[in-house]
Amino acid sequence: MSEDSFRQRAILAKKGHKFEDFEEGQIYEHHWGRTITDADNSWFSTQTLSFNPLYFNEPYAQSLGHKKMVVNPLLVFNTAFGMSVEDLSEGGGLFLGVDGCEFKEAVHVGDTLTARSTVVSKRISKSNKQAGIVSWFTEGFNQNGTKVVEFTRTNFVRFGNPSAIVMGDA
Secondary structure (H helix, E strand, O other): OOHHHHHHHOOOOOOOOOHHHOOOOOEEEOOOOEEOOHHHHHHHHHHOOOOOHHHOOHHHHHHOOOOOOEOOHHHHHHHHHHHHHHHHOOOOOOEEEEEEEEEOOOOEOOOEEEEEEEEEEEEEOOOOOOEEEEEEEEEEEOOOOOEEEEEEEEEEEEOOOHHHOOOOOO
């Protein structure tokens, strides 16, 4: 099979949402969830040079009152953030930052995380009229429904149909 034949048969899959798909107050329950394993936690902590014994020494974590090893909070954040990408920003656009990240409860090895995001604001970019700026408030929960992390993130989001956007003084 030639490369040209393959390219002719390939279908581009739609990824993510466009600016006009988002409305303030809209809630996205992100799919699946993710159980954090001992290997996930140890590998992430080692790769990020996070040498806190809470993240890799179970007797030490237990001596401080934890039932199991504590999951590195940055892994908790990255897991919740990662679950939101398909719904919110997979369509592309610049990542503009995270604000107000708070870790609410410890996560332990074996916990399963889920995430939910709410659109908190959107506006047409002042400097680039071909994109908008959208912010989402994301919450991560453990398997018991306890909130473990929350943050707001902001991205440039492309328009699906730029001619359909009413240009204002945003």
